[in-house]
Amino acid sequence: MSRLLHTSDWHVGHTLYGHPRTADFDAVLAEIVDIARDIQPDLIIHTGDLFHSSRPSAADLIRAMRVLKQLAAVAPTVIVAGNHDSPTYFRFFDLLAGQSVGRGLFFVDRFRTAEEGGVFTFDACGGEQRIRLAAMPFVHPNQFWQRSALDTSYADYAEGMRALQEQLLESMREGYDPDRDVLLFAAHVYVAGARRSPSERRIDESFEIAAEDLAKVSYTALGHIHRPQAVRGPSFPARYAGSPLAMDFGEAGESKSVVVVDVDPGRPVRAVPRTLTSARRLDVFEGTLDDLKAEADRYDGTYLKAVITGEEPGVPLAQKIAAIVPNAIAINPVLATEPATDIVAGLGPVEELELPDAFRAYLGQEGVSGAAADSTVATFVQLLNEVDDEAPPPVLAEELLRAALEDTWTEKS
Template sequence: MTGRVFHTSDWHLGRQIGRHRRDAEFDAVLAEIVDIAADFAPDLIVHSGDLFDGPRPSLDDIRRAAHALRRLGDIAPVVVVAGNHDTRYVLGHLEYFLNDMGHRPDDQVRVRFATDARPGGLLLTEFPASGGELTLRVGTLPYLHPNRFTYDFADPAAATATYAERIRAVQADVHRRLAAGRGPRDLLIFAAHLFVEGATPSYSERPVSIGSDYAVAAEDLPGVDYGALGHIHQPQRVGRAGFPARYAGSPLQLDFGETRDTKSVVLAELAPGKEPRITLEPLTGGRRLVHLTGSLEEIAQRADRVGDAWVKAVVNVEGPTVFLPEALAKLLPRATIVDIEERRPGAAVQVLDRATSVADLPGVDELMREYLPGRGTAGVALDHVMATFADLQAEPDPAEPVPCCEETLLTAAIAGEAFDGVDRAGLLIGDETAGAEERR
């Protein structure tokens, strides 16, 4: 007896490569995901977050998501966890449409969305498996931004806690509710969108969301039979979790930091008291991202291995090359060249340190004397211009009023400096004597 879980994540529908949309790739890889799911015949399908790439997806991307989720829902019940790129309002509307605009009874709902992490809004649900002999109990945790704790959780005791401490408490609450009344034939699934400490990011994730302040300790994850995690785009197992937990990763290579990633979905077969069987099924529906570096001759030697791909090229050249884009396009006829960078010997700009810049940078006078001869001013005329320029520099700035004599005296007195041969004590004595004479 086994419970079969199909795990996918981080579709990021709407993601582009520069100005290029990737609709055909998304359509191909989503069709591939549906076909793999149909062959696997799971009891449950989990999408662990970031259905869309942005909070305001286009109508085409919403239609694309609805079509794929409806097809997956025809295969098995689907649970979608909100990621940091998703909004609960968009996912709420999508759920409404998928469930026949609210007319479908709860026991016939095939796609459910977890968008609320508050105790009263947590999605905790269960599904039969292995012909009803097992039960898959699912506890979900959508992405929780630190700011949401302020609005969604009113516990004053947590006001000064770190993000890791707060998320640990939420995870513990999910697990407590999930495990309550657990029977011997119940299998627990934890589906969450978060960054686990030690996971290897692809850096196509938002940098702020994978910082150390957002990291969750692996040992703090609730002990379950399988952890279906989302947020990190490189497929990987989570070590030190104490139970099988995996990031399914994104179905496409999302940027040039993922050129070495093999994309996949996770097929998990779970049984009470036994080690799970985890299989990664590769995805091939997307175009590869290829980073080419070298001279045109060196790139030409590798061109036949590039094929249909997105290409970012760094080309070593001796000087400016007018027809470089055309030359690359001829070498790579099936590829889409996203970016070309020319790298020339000696073209790099030297970064000066403070000492060098102060010592070596010419003054304004020197720059003027070097510049004017090239504009036809030389000889006596140049000397006259430079003398006039020196006079202008010496004139006081009208925007800066000249201090009066009293201000000058006061400034000198405060600084303890001599002024016209009289020290501060003398100034003060002279002032006092003058005052005494006037009073007489």
């Protein structure tokens, strides 16, 4: 039985509201290496977004390469470039540590045909089986602009991706032995209908492919989406491994994982997520400081986004939270705000307001009322009036023309 370890979207170098996550990356990447050593896969696949930035720092380069070399010591490791990754850096990595120097690392910087190195073949199970892997890094829609005189449409992208994918599949099928060969596909792509985390950027529909367009192979390893999940729709296994760390509080509570895939030629695939537990958890709290004190153990050691109710403005929230949960890292704690009823009461839902009244209503929604609101609105009105009363600055050419018209020159006889 051939075994695959699928990981993705490390985003090495990511920071959380300015807080470096060096310890989290070190812990979770070491955990992935430990899993690899434990399960002894025949192949390891990373499906893109190795780094968070296309220009990672030297420290992040060292961190990622050290871990990849540790993985390559366990099994051949293929890394496809994601949309956050630099193809130029991947070509550089390949020169230093790729297959040309026999280190067991295979970097795929851009779409490559089988002849250019887009299809890999690896022995598995001591040579009794053979893994054939087609690798498709992130492909930007601008690659298909030539297909339309005006723009790239969703149909153009989907059609173009199908054509590229079919090139790779045809090459994998050449000499295919159903009793020996396992066919795998790795892609950094957004499959329509995949469940994104709230913290992820909105993905343009022009970047989508349909689930039914995925390769018909034993297993498709996917990258791009941070939430680990099986892709719904196809009758063949396809999964997003997801990110090993929660990237933002929109991913708080998600279970992060890698995927362990066992496959035999001609038999159903077993793809099982392996939960990652070593990184500091992200959590969200809303309530009073007394409520937080009662649940302090739950938030110990987390990155904590706290919205505190029942306190007056000016309270040093960060210090109070630190005293309650000293091992948590409080990220931008804030006071909960409620609409000021004395300002917004009586306003109809579709009532059209004058600008000062609209600004007063906005202040009310942000919890500013009474004398503070009166003073702010008065200043706002004063600034508006100054803008309205201000004469435009003189234009030299206009002034000269006006003077010439007022003092018309006439030739004396």
